[in-house]
Each structure stands twice: as structure tokens, then as C-alpha cells.
Amino acid sequence: MQEFAIILVSSILINNYVLVQFLGLCPFMGVSKKLESAIGMSAATTFVLTLTAMASYIVNELVLMPLGLIYLRTIAFILVIAAVVQFTKMFIEKTSPLLYRVLGVFLPLITTNCAVLGVALQNASKDLNFMQSSLYGFGAGAGFSLVLVLFSAMRERLAAADIPQPFEGAAIAMITAGLMSLAFMGFSGLV
Amino acid sequence: MIDAIAQQPMLAALFALVSLGIVFGGLLGFAAEKFKVKGDPIIEQIDNLLPQTQCGQCGFPGCRPYAQSIADGDAINKCPPGGQATINAIANLLDVPAPALDEEHGEEEEIKTIAYIREDECIGCTKCIQACPVDAILGAAKLMHTVIVSECTGCDLCVEPCPVDCIDMLPVIQGIVQWHWPSPASNIDLIATSKIPRREDAA
Numbered sequence: 001m002q003e004f005a006i007i008l009v010s011s012i013l014i015n016n017y018v019l020v021q022f023l024g025l026c027p028f029m030g031v032s033k034k035l036e037s038a039i040g041m042s043a044a045t046t047f048v049l050t051l052t053a054m055a056s057y058i059v060n061e062l063v064l065m066p067l068g069l070i071y072l073r074t075i076a077f078i079l080v081i082a083a084v085v086q087f088t089k090m091f092i093e094k095t096s097p098l099l100y101r102v103l104g105v106f107l108p109l110i111t112t113n114c115a116v117l118g119v120a121l122q123n124a125s126k127d128l129n130f131m132q133s134s135l136y137g138f139g140a141g142a143g144f145s146l147v148l149v150l151f152s153a154m155r156e157r158l159a160a161a162d163i164p165q166p167f168e169g170a171a172i173a174m175i176t177a178g179l180m181s182l183a184f185m186g187f188s189g190l191v
Numbered sequence: 192m193i194d195a196i197a198q199q200p201m202l203a204a205l206f207a208l209v210s211l212g213i214v215f216g217g218l219l220g221f222a223a224e225k226f227k228v229k230g231d232p233i234i235e236q237i238d239n240l241l242p243q244t245q246c247g248q249c250g251f252p253g254c255r256p257y258a259q260s261i262a263d264g265d266a267i268n269k270c271p272p273g274g275q276a277t278i279n280a281i282a283n284l285l286d287v288p289a290p291a292l293d294e295e296h297g298e299e300e301e302i303k304t305i306a307y308i309r310e311d312e313c314i315g316c317t318k319c320i321q322a323c324p325v326d327a328i329l330g331a332a333k334l335m336h337t338v339i340v341s342e343c344t345g346c347d348l349c350v351e352p353c354p355v356d357c358i359d360m361l362p363v364i365q366g367i368v369q370w371h372w373p374s375p376a377s378n379i380d381l382i383a384t385s386k387i388p389r390r391e392d393a394a
Contacts, residue, residue: 079208090226094226094228
């Protein structure tokens with residue numbers, strides 16, 4: 001139990017994929033303008049991350065390891081991710097057409113979200129078991145959601161704030177992201 | 192058999208990726224059947240927001256074709272009968288900024304009107320019946336026509352074809368049935384942030 005808690009804290013706060021490892025920055029910048037779409041994107045990405053962490057563990061253990069094809073990890077995991085994202089896309093289109101429209105092009109772009117591939121590859125190289133890797137995947141997704149929601153809430157405030165003209169728009173967003181990253185670096189050494 | 196394949200790295204790689212591809216392909220094929228979406232549900236939602244006058248002032252043959260066109264990315268400000276309220280509702284649904292009504296397609300009427308046929312002047316030509324998009328006009332050839340008040344949407348389309356000009360657009364009489372609280376004016380300060388001047392106003 002304690003081990004699971006450590007995995008979660010480590011993947012959400014200490015090794016946060018966005019702010020500490022700098023993976024998955026494009027949805028972090030792209031979908032954070034509105035809180036509502038940020039929440040939708042977080043949910044979709046968490047779902048995909050958890051599912052890919054599980055699926056890539058299975059593919060790695062049952063197909064790649066027995067055949068001695070560890071060098072094929074990257075391409076096999078990309079295949080897994082593409083399939084899971086496509087599945088998620090169909091699922092969301094059926095269950096929530098509005099969310100589907102709000103997410104728009106970012107939904108298929110989860111495929112190219114490097115955090116997803118990063119989680120799968122790190123799990124494989126760390127030799128985690130099934131439970132640990134799926135928890136890692138979920139933790140990474142939760143960490144991504146946390147910072148995305150925090151960041152989008154801040155950007156909504158920033159949109160109404162009186163910002164000096166040279167810093168308007170993307171510039172102030174970058175500065176904010178940098179400060180958030182500094183703050184998250186402070187978590188290192190927590191465990 | 193696995194051992195035999197594992198001896199040949201190239202065969203093993205081919206086997207692994209092809210079988211993965213087949214498995215995922217099968218899964219996605221199954222999901223595509225299972226989660227099939229009939230039509231585009233967003234069209235339905237937009238159509239529900241449009242006023243259903245079927246007047247064609249937007250340039251489309253009715254409200255549903257216009258809803259379809261909005262879903263494909265057309266401008267949302269082409270509906271005079273709906274006015275600003277409809278534009279705001281659609282903008283809210285689609286998460287886009289709400290533009291002002293496009294004057295090209297007509298102006299929003301302050302007072303809702305409905306058609307009234309002066310029955311003693313009507314010659315029973317049925318031309319207005321054919322023009323009415325919502326079948327709100329009742330009558331037969333050589334017999335006088337009349338408007339079903341509760342069905343009329345006030346789209347003006349029957350006025351033009353009438354050869355004897357016996358159709359008037361009358362304002363709806365405000366009774367206890369139709370009356371409702373007026374919506375608040377859009378340019379008053381409802382919340383504190385409305386007082387902060389917008390950037391485009393300041394520049």
C-alpha cells in the first residue's frame with residue numbers, strides 16, 4: 001500500500017511529466033486557454049495514459065520480451081498508443097459529442113503527446129510489474145491533469161488581467177509555466 | 192514454434208508487428224461498429240436552438256440545413272428571427288465568440304409579428320398556402336384562407352405572393368399567455384469585471 005502511495009506521489013508531484021520532465025508540453029500550452037476544455041483534455045489524456053501503460057506492459061511482456069525484440073519497443077508502443085487514442089476518440093464521439101467538438105484536433109494529437117510514449121518507455125525500462133506500471137500511467141495522467149487545470153485556471157485570470165503589452169498572450173503563459181515548473185522542482189526530495 | 196521464430200530476428204520482428212497490427216485492427220474495427228455515431232449529434236443540438244421559422248432568410252431552405260451548415264463551419268449570425276439571443280446560445284454551445292447579427296440577412300424585429308389575412312378580401316388563390324413553410328395557413332382553392340395563430344412564426348414569406356395584398360403582419364397581442372419578463376440589457380454591469388475596460392476599447 002505504501003509502495004503504491006509512493007508511486008502516485010512520485011509520478012504526480014516529484015517527477016511530474018509536464019513541469020519536471022518537460023514531456024507533453026504541446027497540449028499543456030495548446031488546450032489551457034479555457035478551464036472547461038482543459039478538464040476534458042485532462043480526463044481524456046489520463047484515460048489514454050492509464051490504458052496505454054497497461055497495454056504497453058502486456059505487449060512488452062508477452063510479445064517483445066519472449067521474442068527478444070526489446071529494440072522494437074518504440075515502434076510497438078507507438079502502435080499501442082495510436083490504437084488506444086483511436087479507441088478513445090470513438091468512445092468520446094459517442095458519449096459526449098460536445099467534448100469531442102471542444103477537444104477537436106487535440107484528441108487525435110494525444111497520439112503524438114510525448115508524455116504517453118515517455119510513460120510507456122520508462123515503465124518498460126524500469127522493469128515494473130503490471131500493477132506498478134498501470135499506477136504509474138494513472139499517476140502521470142493525474143499529474144498532467146493537475147498542472148493543466150491549475151495552469152488553465154491561471155490563464156483564465158491572466159486573460160482578464162492588465163498585462164504590459166510586450167508580455168501579452170503566449171509570453172506571459174510561458175513565464176507562468178516556467179514559474180510553475182520552478183515551484184514543482186521544489187517537490188524533489190519529498191520521498 | 193515461438194523458439195523457432197525467435198531464432199530469426201527479422202522474422203520475429205515481422206511476426207510481432209504484424210500480429211500486433213492485426214490484433215489492434217480487429218479491436219478498432221469492433222469499436223467502430225459498437226460506437227457508431229448516427230449522423231452528427233451536434234447538428235441536432237444546433238437545430239434545437241434555431242427558432243424553427245423555416246423562413247429561409249439565412250439563405251438555406253430551412254433551419255435544419257442551416258444547422259448542418261453551421262456544424263460545417265458557417266457563420267452563426269444569419270438568423271434574423273432568432274436574433275441576438277439565438278446567436279449567443281449557439282456561440283455558447285460551440286464555444287466560439289458571439290458576433291452581431293449579419294444585417295445582410297435582415298434585421299431583428301423588436302416586436303414579434305404574425306400574419307393576418309383580411310378574410311373578406313381573400314380570393315382563395317392558395318398562393319400563400321404554398322409559400323408558408325410551417326403549414327400555418329388553412330384554406331382551399333376559391334375558398335377563403337386563414338392563419339392558425341399558434342402555428343405562425345411571423346416569417347413574412349406569405350406577404351409577397353398574395354395577389355390582392357390582403358395579408359398584414361400584425362404585432363402579437365401581449366396577453367397573459369405570451370408575456371414574460373424581459374431579459375436584462377446586455378451592456379449593463381452585471382458583475383465586477385464588467386467594469387474593467389476591454390483591451391480593444393482602450394486601444
